[in-house]
Amino acid sequence: MKTNYTIPTQTRIGHVHLKVSNLKRSLEFYCDLLGFDITTMYGTEAAFISAGGYHHHIGLNTWYSEDYPMASKEGVGLFHTAILYPTRKDLATIYNRLLKEKYPITGSADHGVSQAIYLNDPDGNGVELYWDRPKETWSYNPDGTIVMFSHVLDLDNLLKEINNT
Template identity: 65%
Template sequence: MREEDYTIPSQTRIGHVHLKVSDLDRALDFYNGLLGFEITQKLGDQAAFLSAGGYHHHIGLNTWQSKGASPAPNYAPGLFHTAIVYPSRKALAEIFLKIREAKYRFTGAADHGVSEALYLDDPDGNGVELYWDRPKEQWPRTADGEIDMYTRPLDLEGLLSELEE
């Protein structure tokens, strides 16, 4: 097979993200306490693995090379954000309300046409995107059929109206 003929299988997915953190308990307060991921395994005060729905882990956290370290600089190569997909708009509204009531700081919110997203940073400054995907048939497309994503303000009151049903 020639290299240019290869296409990744359509069922392929990103399995997990493993983050270096400076303080494991503080990171667990965020990912477990605020976002609600379940701890599936903890290795003392050095590492933890977290999951949604009983998977072995979606997020790994460790202090092996980063205990007590400062956040990575914003203008350097590295992870831009971890994106966490919620199963519905209502589920996104629920986590939005929980984070807002906890007075945790959001860094942004956007409607991308294909999805609606909330943005925040974890305690180590790692970007986190929380979003839900609109059904594929609702995705905006150009005249030639390409996906036509955009960034517009997210209607937060409209998002919260999902909780009224």
């Protein structure tokens, strides 16, 4: 059903809340590996984490999922959580960290508007780590829609960003 309502342009997705099977293991991934900070704990069953002191970007809980198996790749559910890095150098830095920690990467892509690294958290939830190109460099189709694609991301070139200051 189409209505005349348009969501306000400044609307943002504030956070994602994930069901996990092991809170400690998830905190090791999101905090120890990716670098998020714990903002608060709800006993031993839930944690809220953020970047930069926000109340939370990600909630993690075991309320209905403690010790359950990993998320299925098939079926309905969350495809991935996308974490936006402020600069290409920041994306290169986290990619380099993942390489050093030998954390498995499931893919990468240049989408024209962004560059992305894909991986799974310990529960099999998809995670996209990405950087947006400046909006003024995006391309548009004649009908005004954004040109997006999935091309190979030159990961060696991305790593060169670390040495460029």
